[in-house]
Amino acid sequence: MELASNDRSIAAFTMLGHGVVHWFELAIPILLVVWLDAFDVSVAVIGLVVALGYAPFGLGALPAGVLVDRFGPKQPILWCLTGMSLSFAALAVAPSIYAVALCLLAWGIAASVYHPAGLALISTGVEDRGTVFAWHGIAGNLGIALGPFATATLLLFFEWQLVALALAVPGVVATAYGLSADFDSTAAVDDTPDDAGGSGRSSLVSDSKSLFASSFLLVFSIVTIVGLYYRGVLTYLPEILQGLPAMAGVALPAGIEELSLGDYFYVGLLVAGMAGQYVAGKLTRRMPVARGLVVVFGALAVLAVVFIPVSGLGLVAVLVYCAVLGFTLFAIEPFYQEAVAVYTPADSRGLSYGYTYLGMFGLGALNISFGGFLLEYLSLTAFFLSLSVIAVAGTAVAWRLITAPVGQAAPAAEADAASSDDD
Structure with missing residues (x-):
């Protein structure tokens, strides 16, 4: 369309x-x-x-x-x-x-x-x-x-x-x-808030209490969990790929010998992520976002568990794994972004996304230090098992979101979710 x-x-x-x-x-x-x-x-x-x-x-x-x-x-x-x-x-x-x-x-x-x-x-x-x-x-x-x-x-x-x-x-x-650029920034909102783009909003504390008293608390938890998985994977995967036996002994073209083959696989993961974002964006119009989050989190949990056995199957298997991981990891982004839009009122959307990216980039960064600890003092297996546990936690919270009241969602979003449940 x-x-x-x-x-x-x-x-x-x-x-x-x-x-x-x-x-x-x-x-x-x-x-x-x-x-x-x-x-x-x-x-x-x-x-x-x-x-x-x-x-x-x-x-x-x-x-x-x-x-x-x-x-x-x-x-x-x-x-x-x-x-x-x-x-x-x-x-x-x-x-x-x-x-x-x-x-x-x-x-x-x-x-x-x-x-x-x-x-x-x-x-x-x-x-x-x-x-x-x-x-x-x-x-x-x-x-x-x-x-x-x-x-x-x-x-x-x-x-x-x-x-x-x-x-x-x-x-x-x-x-x-x-x-x-000329556009209407409230075209998708049924009723423009009285104070949109102006002064006189209620306090940050009261707005935050209102948000977290609703289903947004579950959405915030989901985004933080995504951040933990995302930062853990993208921070350490280039180094992990570089150390795999499957990468050893592969001759690179003249002039780029100083670059690791793992770096190219990592770029391939990002490219596959673009496809994941596009497909998931289309799916947000065809299925409730909470169910989409359950599916993607479940896939991420499985992908974390199978890394160790797949990494021993050779270069092609690792390449396919990176493509699937990239597709899945970035496919979750349109779903959680849509979830914020569904479960929050339009006049606090900026605050909602502010909390969202505090969880994503701020709290999610905690897994950089924790992941480094696991790789340094335990093992690669422990690192990927921890990622699987994180994804399972995300699945549980997303499952709870399925049964949670839409609450402060816009009427259209609530109707869409209800009609999807009736199908």
Whole structure:
């Protein structure tokens, strides 16, 4: 089905924004290596500097959600794109590692605004939410893949300061498009809230109590569980793949011998994830989101359990496994994003997505340290079993969501869920 004009405009704007956010995010680790030499600092110092950028990216999602509910979603996205672009442009004239730290801190604060604002805009302005959520996720994956690729390639020919300046260009382009884009950010909402885009919202505390007294508590738990699985897999899988016996002794083409075959498999996982996002986005219009979450969590639990036996079956088996894992891991994204839209009222959608990405990027990051502990002191088997347990917990919570009252869902979403149950 062809998207309506308003849906297309919002899709283009949010896809540009999402791609640019992750373009910047994944360029930073490549620049990190250059900064080590350029400023003659230790790995510990550079790690702290980079953390100053990444920490507010997750922790700032909640206040960003409040900002979105107060001013509407479009203006905060424009502020986000402008702030990120200026932060990277400022890197070009950073005279010290301290200045780099300030630039990254500014980037993280600006970047934290995007997910609550972009997803709130889709949820209130788009009729075909599932499809646009899917394309939105695909754009994010493109940014994840192209950001480090472009950075590494440009560094072969130019100084890092000029590269940082060049990396800001897509952000400027996205900002320019947003300034000219014309769309209705509340087109999918039956009744526009009296205070939408204005002042006078109730307090953060009372709004939060209202949200968590509803079925959103289950949705928040689900998203946090997704974050734990997501961060655990994507943080350590490249290193795990590199150490597999199936990867040993494979000759790579001349000129790229320094790259690991596991890195190519990892890129393949991200590409398969784009397909997963698209298919799942379409499925959100054909099945209740809670049931979709149960299915995907169940598949992730199985995939975690079978990694060890599959990894011993050879190169082709590992490649197929990575494709299936990527498809499944990213297929869950449209389902949980749609769940937020179904189980929350439109006038607190920014706050809802703020909590969502606090759970995803903030609490989910806890599995980086826990997963590292399991790999360092226990075993690879223990690591994947822990991922399976996490996915089983997600299945249980999603199953509970099936029987939970829709509560604060929009009437249309409630009717859709009821009709699906009757079928």
